[in-house]
Amino acid sequence: KAGVTQTPRYLIKTRGQQVTLSCSPISGHRSVSWYQQTPGQGLQFLFEYFSETQRNKGNFPGRFSGRQFSNSRSEMNVSTLELGDSALYLCASSPRGTVGNEQFFGPGTRLTVL
Amino acid sequence: AQTVTQSQPEMSVQEAETVTLSCTYDTSENNYYLFWYKQPPSRQMILVIRQEAYKQQNATENRFSVNFQKAAKSFSLKISDSQLGDTAMYFCAFTPYDYTGANSKLTFGKGITLSVRP
Numbered sequence: 638k639a640g641v642t643q644t645p646r647y648l649i650k651t652r653g654q655q656v657t658l659s660c661s662p663i664s665g666h667r668s669v670s671w672y673q674q675t676p677g678q679g680l681q682f683l684f685e686y687f688s689e690t691q692r693n694k695g696n697f698p699g700r701f702s703g704r705q706f707s708n709s710r711s712e713m714n715v716s717t718l719e720l721g722d723s724a725l726y727l728c729a730s731s732p733r734g735t736v737g738n739e740q741f742f743g744p745g746t747r748l749t750v751l
Numbered sequence: 752a753q754t755v756t757q758s759q760p761e762m763s764v765q766e767a768e769t770v771t772l773s774c775t776y777d778t779s780e781n782n783y784y785l786f787w788y789k790q791p792p793s794r795q796m797i798l799v800i801r802q803e804a805y806k807q808q809n810a811t812e813n814r815f816s817v818n819f820q821k822a823a824k825s826f827s828l829k830i831s832d833s834q835l836g837d838t839a840m841y842f843c844a845f846t847p848y849d850y851t852g853a854n855s856k857l858t859f860g861k862g863i864t865l866s867v868r869p
Binding site for chain 1: 857
């Protein structure tokens with residue numbers, strides 16, 4: 638079974654631009670979560686989607702948004718990029734999104750904002 | 752709100768020795784799950800071990816075991832017979848129990864960098 642895939646793996650943008658990151662979960666997994674990883678803040682939860690609905694949202698500004706498609710693939714979008722948005726963005730999927738289920742992480746997208 | 756604290760930023764251990772990584776957490780929940788995740792230098796995060804708070808028995812997975820002290824809100828990871836491949840960043844994580852499955856987000860600690868020396 639293929640693992641969680643994320644595209645692109647690396648991205649360089651400039652301030653003020655917007656960016657879209659993509660995540661394909663493991664086949665059969667319906668829950669997709671997004672996390673931001675930075676050296677200073679560590680891993681922070683962005684949001685979770687389950688069956689095309691956002692179920693949970695972390696404490697991030699409205700510039701961060703996401704969606705999930707009927708095939709469970711998910712995208713996250715960051716508008717009006719700021720230098721502080723430079724981070725590794727991790728996507729994780731789980732079978733049903735129920736508590737205690739293992740979350741399977743992708744390799745991440747490294748975003749650099751200049 | 753839940754918090755997870757990993758106070759040791761770095762640790763080093765000789766190959767074949769045993770090392771213990773510390774984690775404390777704070778929550779008002781009575782039922783929850785705790786995890787240790789490993790992130791090797793290649794960056795793919797993988798689950799090492801999981802503990803259910805309502806189970807008194809400490810979880811074990813081969814060379815990995817935990818010491819779960821619910822009253823003290825402590826959740827340490829012991830790695831026995833350390834191997835070079837154990838070199839990675841280790842994150843302690845928490846998620847509250849919710850039978851609806853509506854709250855599956857993970858709250859992570861800052862992580863600890865473990866280096867295994869040959």
